[in-house]
Amino acid sequence: NIHLWQCRIDYGLGNYNKALKECENCLKIYKTNNWTPESSLLKNLYEINKKLNREKIALDYFEKYHELTDDEKVDKARTEIQNIVFNNQIVTDSINQAEEKRLLNVTYQEELRKKNQEKNLFIIIGIVVLLLTTAYFVMSRRIANSERKRLKEINQLKNSLFTNITHEF
DSSP, rough: OHHHHHHHHHHHHOOHHHHHHHHHHHHHHHHTTTTOEEEEEEHHHHHHHHTTTTHHHHHHHHHHHHHHHHHHHHHHHHEEEEEHHHHHHHHHHHHHHHHHHHHHHHHHHHHHHHHHHHHHHHHHHHHHHHHHHHHHHHHHHHHHHHHHHHHHHHHHHHHHHHHHHHHOO
């Protein structure tokens, strides 16, 4: 980075030979470490060689610069596409989770509705049984009361008949 900054400073001051030397030292470091040179380094080498009227070398660096920037554009586009895919996956996952939650809620509501229906059915059956039992006991009492009354009337009738018969004898 020191060589790259020195190259830029010397280039800015118009010291093209010194700037070329710094850029070439920087390029050697990149090559020694098997690193891809920065596009700005290749652009500086292109511009310096052009200023020094070394057109063929300048053209080589210009082509390398454009190859690298094209690769950088492809890498940038690939990264952007990966980010879009990742963000879409997040949205899809969120939608799927919301749908699962909605389905669970619908299932829960349906089970709750069925339980309430069963509860209401048991309540209705209980009320019907209570009403039928009450009606049975009421009817039984009425029948028993009416039987007692009828027996009482028969007994009274019998008594009055015996009383009449005994008076006549």
